[in-house]
Amino acid sequence: MMSRRLAACLACAALSALSLGAARAQETAPSSQPSSAPAAEPFPLRLLTLLGDPAFRHDGDITQVVPLPDGRRVLTSARDGTARLWRLTDGRELQCFRHGQDDLWDVLLLRDGARIATAGEDNAVFLWQIETGKRLAQLSHGAMVFRLAEDAAGKRLLACDRTGKCLLWDLADGKKLATFKTAKDSALYTVQFTTDQTGVLAGADDSMIRRWDLASGKELAPLKGRDVSEDGAPEGVQKDDTARANNTGDIRSLVAAPDGKTFLVCCGKRGPWMVDAATGRELWRMKEPDGAYCGAFSPDGRRVAVLGSGEELVLANAADGAVLWKVKLPARNAWGVAFAGDGSEIFCGCGHLLCRFDVADGKRLYPAPGKPWQNHAVVAVASTPDGKMVLAADRDGVRAWDVARGELLHTWLDERDVEAISLSTDGKTLLAWKDNSAWIVDVASGKVRHEIAHTEEIRAGAISPDGKTVIATGWRNLSLWRISDGAERLEVAIENSAEHLSVDPEGAQFLMVGSGGVIRICLLADGTEIGQVNPIPDLRGCRFVPGSGGAILAWKDGQVFLWTPQRGAPAPLTQDEARRLIAQLGSDSYETRQRATERLIRAGRSVLPVVKAARSDDPEVKGRLRVVEAKVLANGTEFRPPDMLNLHGGQLKLAVHPDGRHWAVVSGQSGRQEMVLGEIREEKLEVVRRFRPPHAVSVLEFDSAGWLLLGGHNGTVAVFAAP
Incomplete structure (x- = not known):
């Protein structure tokens, strides 16, 4: 039975995931009914705060944006397997339509205004009731679906897939009406009904716009991009006759103008272009962006917005393609763009975040200027020993949060695309790394003390408890850097790459897990190997258990092992x-x-x-x-055989409490995750409790004081007080 305190904490955590700013966990009032004294909680948790803003943020890259006609709400789909309905005034999540665990590529508001359709990698189209979130129907497609389109009468639905097929469905009864197939099996990334509703258009990965007759199903001659031939084209319009002009790459988006007379086409290798819907003739082509993911028309049809593959949002005239303004976006994957119903704003996906821009001048409306983008998953978390500051790393750098006030204090290593961090026990020195570069940061000042260039890509890293030694492993080398006075390096050759690394809190040794599952125990003093465990393939993580000399290891299929030293284990020497x-x-x-x-x-x-x-x-x-x-x-292996606990779900994330007794694991994929809390009892792993985390967890960590930090795919960090 879940305790009142934990129930209150989890309810608060769920509320925090929906509201702006930090939330505080509340204790429930004592019951007026007589009862026996409750048993002590074996692993009590109390939510302290939620750092960061969960508004308008998914747990994966946004793929589609659909403003609702009421002007108060907006729909988004994302690669976290969900579509979400947001309130525009404050970014609160109103509904979550959980399509599946795989990428969701499209969400479409149907013309009746009461239903939506979703499509993605699980080979199906789902129909939902928008107000309740109830799933109404599943249309089995048989392949990964990229885009959807509804006819003008609101009676039929088109879905295109990666195998070169478009399926036509009856929206009333869910029956399949027709299949349109390309002769070349080209993947189809976008689909539309023709303006007169007699044909089907689909953008393919072979630079062609494929066409079919709707009544007969016959495939017609495809359309290719052709350059304008008139003189006097405005500045910014492509005019040439080279072969490259027709090599457009993937056709990623086809969008009809409000009057149905033209189509905006976005492709992978060239600038977007406008096509006459009646003749298929190209009217103009933009020089930039050189490759675009998607586009949209303004409600009056006078403007077009384009998301370029160069990480930029571009606004242009629909009449001639002349660029009005462009904005650089801090995301590699910027998909999904739409105008607000009144044409005053542009919504676009920017990584995990839905952004808003003023059409008049391109000014950013959300996030507000000066506020962090927070549009990627948190990849690493740590907390200073006094508990006053939490550090969270993502693609945009390392953020330092004030826990008490829930405020962002600093952003270090801005735009360095940090992969991971490690904090010294005293909280004074931070290690961060990316590829073959590592940075040693003074936490008090935020200044980089040393920048280290590793000889190869850093696969795993850590900083010693005293903050004086950096450990970095590559494909073939283990490097120890002495950083007390300079950056003196000691290199040790290893047989294969070490993908996971954990330092003993007592500071004498560290554990490495190699790509082949070989586990090595090494001295922190000079990297000397003092122990080796027989290979366990497909290990996904390792954590030392303080005070035991052993470790908990995570395996690929949702299993965790407890390894403890044998009696009479080696007494290592330098x-x-x-x-x-x-x-x-x-x-x-x-x-x-x-x-x-x-x-x-x-x-x-x-x-x-x-x-x-x-x-x-x-x-x-x-x-x-x-x-x-x-x-x-x-002597062989210097560890006992493992005690195995099967948690199921795979993709384990693991943390061990500094008391050496408690542990935490998040299992499963985003949207289907489970938090498992446990204890080590008589050298066995025992599960104490399970619950769903307040947001999809990308990383978890216990700090030196025992706080549990949950970094989210939505860029937030939940801070729990633990025993």
């Missing part, structure tokens, strides 16, 4: 200590030689590099070195 003991193997004293031999054997794999490199002419020393090497290798 390389200098190993060399001193090897020198004693030639001592005149038998007891000294024997003690040195036994100590080297107990040190395990940490001494192997030094033992193998040692050279001596003394037969006694040679013999003892062979004994040490043979016995160390004969």
